[in-house]
Amino acid sequence: MNADYEKKIKAAGFNLVIGVDEAGRGPLAGPVVASAVALKTDQFQSKIRDSKTISARQREKAFYEIYEKAYVGVGIISEQVIDRSNILQATFLAMANAVEDVIAQCSVKKDGGHDFFRKVCLLIDGNRFRTDLPYAYRTVVKGDNRVLSIACASIVAKVTRDRILAVYDSIYPQYGFKRHKGYPTLQHKEAISVHGLSLIHRRSFKHSR
Secondary structure, eight states: OHHHHHHHHHTOOEEEEEEEEEEOOOOOOEEEEEEEEEESSSSOSSOSOOGGSSSSHHHHHHHHHHHEEEEEEEEOOOOHHHHOOOHHHHHHHHHHHHHHHHHHOOOEEETTEEEOSSEEEEEEEEOOOOOOOSSSSEEETTTHHHHHHHHHHHHHHHHHHHHHHHHHHSSSSOOOOHHHHHHHOOOHHHHHHOOOOTTBBTTTSOOOO
């Protein structure tokens, strides 16, 4: 995968292009995690593509290389906020937080202050986005298979969330979070029927089989 999409956006007059993706919209438990990535280079040795199509080992390898070769932001929204707002709004908030993280890293100092990039374009995986951020954006269907920066964001978001669920697995071993990452597998639903809901389960989601 190359950065042709990003190059087209820059040719249109934008000087900072940020790919954005999320992980964890569908699970019954745990946070939703978004990542935003602004590439410093388009040359990667690791396999960069939709995180769901590569192995855990490949994702881990790519994760470290992405942090070396890009500005990376992460937004994490808890299950409590998901229940209060809804998963779509929580996802948009996670994405916005991730973008603000990247923007802060990309600011340059002038005259003792900060002069942020003014011509920013966000490339959002999927077909829906809403934000109060003052930046242009474009949604890209299947962007994690088509746009390098979005694919990078996909990997960072998934690795970050998987690590969070691995920690939760050690706290709530009876649910098997390390295996299913909170998604509604039969094993997960059976565990819920036996043990009830944990503190990290989303109350607004349907848990029954």
